[in-house]
Amino acid sequence: MALKIDIQGMVWRYPEPYIVGHEQIRQYANAVKAYDPTSHSLEAAKAAGHDALIAPPTFMSIFAVMIQRHFFQHNDVGFETLQIVQVDQKFKFHRPIKAGDALIGTLYVLSVDERFGADIVTTRNTLVDQHDELVMESFTTLMGHEGDNSISAGWDPKTGQVTRKPVVHDESADGAENGEAAAQLDEPESIRAAD
Incomplete structure (x- = not known):
């Protein structure tokens, strides 16, 4: 196993909150062709019962990539991140992400295993808001293999x-x-x- 098993149980908190802005939501929604009016118009969001623009569900991927990249830049896990492939991901939203949120991201390494010559890592990732309320959690499975040119x-x-x-x-x-x-x-x- 090339992966360091002592990372199991590790908790990694992103050092700064991610502030969600109205224009970020609009730009992202346009980029991914998410045309729900609650992501573009404050009036439409208020009519739907929200106090701010609502981000499309995949919006959180921006911050998720930042958290994951930060983790691998600051932790030697035993193999190159270029040889890591995401093989599974699940999301659970406790409420929509909205403009004005100051999200704090934390990555928890739940398990480290070796199967069929590949290292498998499962993480739980959480986003909480400025009031310490859980907004979203995801479960990600990553697979890494060291030294195999077939995946270089x-x-x-x-x-x-x-x-x-x-x-x-x-x-x-x-x-x-x-x-x-x-x-x-x-x-x-x-x-x-x-x-």
């Missing part, structure tokens, strides 16, 4: 994409004269039909 990712400068192939660095390629190694991806072999 590499940056392809030609396409600007991250690929799931190992990157081979060739120092003799263009750019090497400046001390920079040029990244090249292995090309797949051509298959020709027999005559």
Whole structure:
């Protein structure tokens, strides 16, 4: 197991509250094509019984990514975060996220296990508001594998994409004269039909 099992039971609190603003909600709702009027119009939100704009349910993913990234930047868990894949996630909303919320995020490492050569981590993530009331909780399962090139990712400068192939660095390629190694991806072999 490449993963450090002593992280089980760990609690990680994001250092600052995430302040939810009206314009953030509107911009996010437009970006994800969430056209519910309670996410765009304060009058519509009030008519629906709310005192502020209501964020679409997936809005919390902005803060969730910040919390998870912060956790992995500050904790050596035993493998590279690039080799971590999210395999499951569940959400439980206790109330909608709304403009004016000052959300505090906490990550709890519930379990650490090894299955089929992969390390499995399950976390519980909570968001509480400025009144210490639970707004949302999620349960996330992450899988990581150390040292297997089949799941390596590499940056392809030609396409600007991250690929799931190992990157081979060739120092003799263009750019090497400046001390920079040029990244090249292995090309797949051509298959020709027999005559």
